[in-house]
Amino acid sequence: PTDTPTETPTEVPTDTPTETPTDTPWCRVAYRGGNLGQTVDVTNRGATTAVYGGTTYDLAPGCCKADGTCFRWNPTSADCVAGNRGISSGPNAFVPTDFTQADAACKAKDPDSALCSTEPLATGRAKRQPPNCRNSGCSYDSAFIWTDIPCAGYPTEAPTGTGERRLAAGNPCLPL
Numbered sequence: 001p002t003d004t005p006t007e008t009p010t011e012v013p014t015d016t017p018t019e020t021p022t023d024t025p026w027c028r029v030a031y032r033g034g035n036l037g038q039t040v041d042v043t044n045r046g047a048t049t050a051v052y053g054g055t056t057y058d059l060a061p062g063c064c065k066a067d068g069t070c071f072r073w074n075p076t077s078a079d080c081v082a083g084n085r086g087i088s089s090g091p092n093a094f095v096p097t098d099f100t101q102a103d104a105a106c107k108a109k110d111p112d113s114a115l116c117s118t119e120p121l122a123t124g125r126a127k128r129q130p131p132n133c134r135n136s137g138c139s140y141d142s143a144f145i146w147t148d149i150p151c152a153g154y155p156t157e158a159p160t161g162t163g164e165r166r167l168a169a170g171n172p173c174l175p176l
Helices: 099-109
Strands: 028-032 035-042 049-052 055-061 144-150
Touching (some): 035 144
Parallel strands (some): 055 144
Antiparallel strands (some): 028 144, 049 055
8 A cells, every 4th residue: 555645546456545535516406486497506405595686595395206297295185295385383384495305305295206307398487397396386486496407517416335326217207
């Protein structure tokens, strides 16, 4: 082993890495709940708000089912994925979500769902279409909607050493 990193690869591997790995940059696109034309690049997985045009907005989940349809609430129980933005207290009150919470909230309502991961097929004010699911209830149209769509120029996933994320064949919403 060497005490310092070498300029060129050594002929024989060293016992320990010669460089400290760096974090891979991360960013996901959030769409305005009521308008696909308004987007924000969110670079912090722990963010629960996003700023657009100088105004701070809550972040809410944008969930997609295995068949590619989006949802904001559980049709069986009528519970909103992260509470109803029109309710400020009680069991159905809205709770802004970070990326991990948003994905978990989708899976809690439908285990075969995830944050939407496909670019919009329509523009502007298309109704009930992924990834923002406009006009689908829970008062999320005035929030920004989390997606699993990487921002332009960012890698799709950080290396984890446990495999890579791939989209299921024919399914634009769910990872394998």
